[in-house]
Amino acid sequence: MLLTDDTSHSDAELLERYRTERRTEWFATLYLRYTERVYGLALRYLGNRVDAEDAVMQLFEELAGKVLRHDIACFRTWLYSVARNHCLMRLRRAGKHPPAPLARDPEDDATIELLADREARERRLEALAACLERLPEPQRRSIRLFFFDDLSYADIAAATSWHLKSVKSYIQNGKRNLRRCLETRTR
Amino acid sequence: MRPVDYIRSDRRGRAAHDLEAESLRDPLLAEALEGLDAVDDDHAAAVEALRRRIARKSCPSGLRPAIRRIAAVAALLALVLTAGLLLLRRPAIPDTAPVTGRLVADLPKRPAASDSPLETPAESPEPAEAPAATLPSPHRPTGSPAPAAPLPEAPAPQPPATPAEAADVCFNDETVVIAYGTGRRQEFSGSIRGRGTPDSTPSVLAERQPAFRGGTLDDFRRWVRERLEVPATALANGISKQVVLSFVVDTLGCVTEVEVLQNPDPLLSAEAVRVVRSSPRWTPGTRSGRKVPMKLILPVDFRPQELRSPEQHLGTWVRRQLGNSRQLRKRGIEGRVTALVTIDTAGRIAAVELLDSPHPRLSREVLRALRRAPRQEPARRDGAPVEERYLLTFDFPDTP
Numbered sequence: 001m002l003l004t005d006d007t008s009h010s011d012a013e014l015l016e017r018y019r020t021e022r023r024t025e026w027f028a029t030l031y032l033r034y035t036e037r038v039y040g041l042a043l044r045y046l047g048n049r050v051d052a053e054d055a056v057m058q059l060f061e062e063l064a065g066k067v068l069r070h071d072i073a074c075f076r077t078w079l080y081s082v083a084r085n086h087c088l089m090r091l092r093r094a095g096k097h098p099p100a101p102l103a104r105d106p107e108d109d110a111t112i113e114l115l116a117d118r119e120a121r122e123r124r125l126e127a128l129a130a131c132l133e134r135l136p137e138p139q140r141r142s143i144r145l146f147f148f149d150d151l152s153y154a155d156i157a158a159a160t161s162w163h164l165k166s167v168k169s170y171i172q173n174g175k176r177n178l179r180r181c182l183e184t185r186t187r
Numbered sequence: 188m189r190p191v192d193y194i195r196s197d198r199r200g201r202a203a204h205d206l207e208a209e210s211l212r213d214p215l216l217a218e219a220l221e222g223l224d225a226v227d228d229d230h231a232a233a234v235e236a237l238r239r240r241i242a243r244k245s246c247p248s249g250l251r252p253a254i255r256r257i258a259a260v261a262a263l264l265a266l267v268l269t270a271g272l273l274l275l276r277r278p279a280i281p282d283t284a285p286v287t288g289r290l291v292a293d294l295p296k297r298p299a300a301s302d303s304p305l306e307t308p309a310e311s312p313e314p315a316e317a318p319a320a321t322l323p324s325p326h327r328p329t330g331s332p333a334p335a336a337p338l339p340e341a342p343a344p345q346p347p348a349t350p351a352e353a354a355d356v357c358f359n360d361e362t363v364v365i366a367y368g369t370g371r372r373q374e375f376s377g378s379i380r381g382r383g384t385p386d387s388t389p390s391v392l393a394e395r396q397p398a399f400r401g402g403t404l405d406d407f408r409r410w411v412r413e414r415l416e417v418p419a420t421a422l423a424n425g426i427s428k429q430v431v432l433s434f435v436v437d438t439l440g441c442v443t444e445v446e447v448l449q450n451p452d453p454l455l456s457a458e459a460v461r462v463v464r465s466s467p468r469w470t471p472g473t474r475s476g477r478k479v480p481m482k483l484i485l486p487v488d489f490r491p492q493e494l495r496s497p498e499q500h501l502g503t504w505v506r507r508q509l510g511n512s513r514q515l516r517k518r519g520i521e522g523r524v525t526a527l528v529t530i531d532t533a534g535r536i537a538a539v540e541l542l543d544s545p546h547p548r549l550s551r552e553v554l555r556a557l558r559r560a561p562r563q564e565p566a567r568r569d570g571a572p573v574e575e576r577y578l579l580t581f582d583f584p585d586t587p
Binding site: 036039043044045047052056102104109146147154155 | 189190191197198199200201203204205207208211212213214215216217218219220221222223225226228230233234236237238240241242244245571
C-alpha cells in the first residue's frame with residue numbers, strides 16, 4: 001500500500017492512476033499531501049478544531065467521487081477552490097459571516113515569479129533596479145531582504161526592528177508598486 | 188518545512204522563508220497558515236489524527252483480512268516472547284508484593300526512609316471497593332504472582348544497578364488507569380492485591396527506598412517538572428492544578444503501573460503520565476537485602492505561566508531551599524536579605540548583587556540557593572527575550 005508520501009509521483013500522476021485503477025489509496029495519497037493545508041484553511045473559515053476536522057474528512061469523501069467526474073488541470077488550485085467553497089457553504093448554512101478575504105492580487109504572480117527567480121531577475125536587472133530605486137525605503141529594504149537574501153518575515157523584523165505585520169505589508173505593497181512600475185517601463 | 192512546524196517554530200531562517208515565499212504564490216497555503224496561526228490548538232496532533240483517519244478509510248476492504256492475520260501472528264509472537272521472558276526472569280523475582288510507601292514530595296526536609304507510614308491490612312480495600320484502581324497489564328514480566336509454594340530462599344541476587352544501567356530508559360507500554368475525582372487515596376494498595384504472598388504485604392518497611400539518580404522522590408519531582416509542557420488551553424483561567432499519580436518502581440528499576448489518582452483535566456494528566464513514563468531507570472528499593480517493587484505517589488503541579496514570574500519563582504525557590512534551617516536558627520540569625528538578581532536572555536541568573544543582609548552566613552545560604560535555582564522564563568520586550576533585573580527579598584525565618 002502506498003499512502004506514505006513519496007515524492008516520486010506527481011499530483012497529476014496520482015490522479016491519473018486513481019482514475020484508471022479506481023483504488024482509493026491513490027486518491028488518499030494525494031489528499032494526504034494537502035491534509036495539513038486543507039485543515040488550516042478550514043480552521044481559518046470555521047474557527048475551531050472540531051468543525052475543521054469534520055470538513056477535512058467530509059471533503060475527502062466528497063472529492064473521492066468528484067475528481068472522477070471533473071476535468072482537473074491543476075489539482076492544487078482546484079482543491080483550493082472546492083475546499084474554500086465547502087467552508088463558505090458551511091458558514092452560510094450556519095448563518096455566519098466568512099472572514100475577510102486575503103489581500104491578494106493574482107496579477108502580482110508574475111512579479112513574484114520574477115523576484116523569486118534569480119535568472120529571471122538577471123534578465124530584467126536594469127528595469128528592476130530602476131523600479132526598486134523608486135520604492136519607499138521600507139518597501140525596498142523588505143523586498144530585497146525577503147527575495148534576494150532569502151530571509152523570513154521574522155528575520156527581517158528582527159533585523160530592522162519593524163513590526164512583523166508591517167514587514168508583511170511592506171512586501172505586499174512593494175511588489176504591487178513594482179508591478180506597476182515594471183508595466184509602464186515595458187510599454 | 189511543514190506548516191504546523193512553521194507555526195510552532197520561531198519562524199526564522201531559510202526554511203521559514205521558503206514556506207512564506209510559497210505562500211505568496213499559493214493561496215491555499217496562505218490561508219492555511221492564517222488559519223493555523225489564528226486558532227490556538229495542538230495542530231500537529233489534529234493533523235496526525237486526520238491523516239490516520241484518512242489512511243484508515245482508504246484501506247480497501249480486500250486487504251483487511253490480510254492485515255488482521257498479520258496482526259494476529261504478531262500478537263501471538265509477542266505473547267510467546269513475553270512468556271519466555273517471564274520464565275527466564277522468574278528466579279530473580281522476589282516473592283513479595285509491592286510495598287506501598289508514601290513518599291510525600293511536598294516535604295523535602297524529611298528524610299526519605301521515615302516517609303513511609305505502614306500500610307495496615309485494613310487500608311487495603313477489598314476488590315469490590317476498588318474497581319477502578321486495578322488492572323495491571325497481564326504481560327508484564329515483573330511483579331508476577333509468586334507460585335503457591337515459596338520460592339527457594341536464595342534467589343540469584345541481581346547486582347546493584349550501575350550508574351550506566353540506571354540511565355537506561357525502560358520500555359513501557361501498559362495501560363494507564365485513571366480515577367476521576369479526588370477522594371481515592373485510600374485505594375492505593377488496591378492494585379497490588381492478589382499478588383504476592385499475603386503475609387508479606389503489610390507492615391513492612393523498605394529498608395531502602397527506590398532512588399532516582401541517587402536522589403529521592405523530590406529529585407524525580409523536579410526532573411518531571413522540568414520536562415512538563417503545559418498545554419496552553421488547560422490553564423486558561425489562571426488556576427494551578429495538581430495531578431496526583433502513583434507508580435510502581437519494579438525490581439528492574441522501571442517505572443510501571445502509572446495510575447492517575449487525581450485528574451483535574453485529562454490533558455494535564457496525559458502530559459504528566461507522558462513525562463513520568465519517560466523516566467530513566469531508578470535504583471529499585473530493597474527489603475532484607477532483596478529488591479522489591481515499590482509504589483510511590485507523586486503530585487505533579489501545573490502552574491499557569493503568568494504565576495511563574497522570576498520574582499515569585501525565585502522567591503519560593505530560595506525560601507524552600509532555606510526552609511527553616513535549624514543551623515541558622517540556632518545561631519539566632521534572622522532578618523531580611525535583599526538581592527538584585529539579573530536574569531539573562533536565556534533565563535539564567537547572570538549576576539546577583541546582595542544589597543542588604545543581616546548576617547554573612549545567611550547571605551551565603553541565599554547565594555547558594557540562587558546558584559542552584561532552575562532556569563527562569565526570560566523577560567520579553569516585543570516578543571524578544573531581554574536581560575532584566577529583579578529586586579528580591581527573603582525573610583528568615585519565613586513568616587507568612
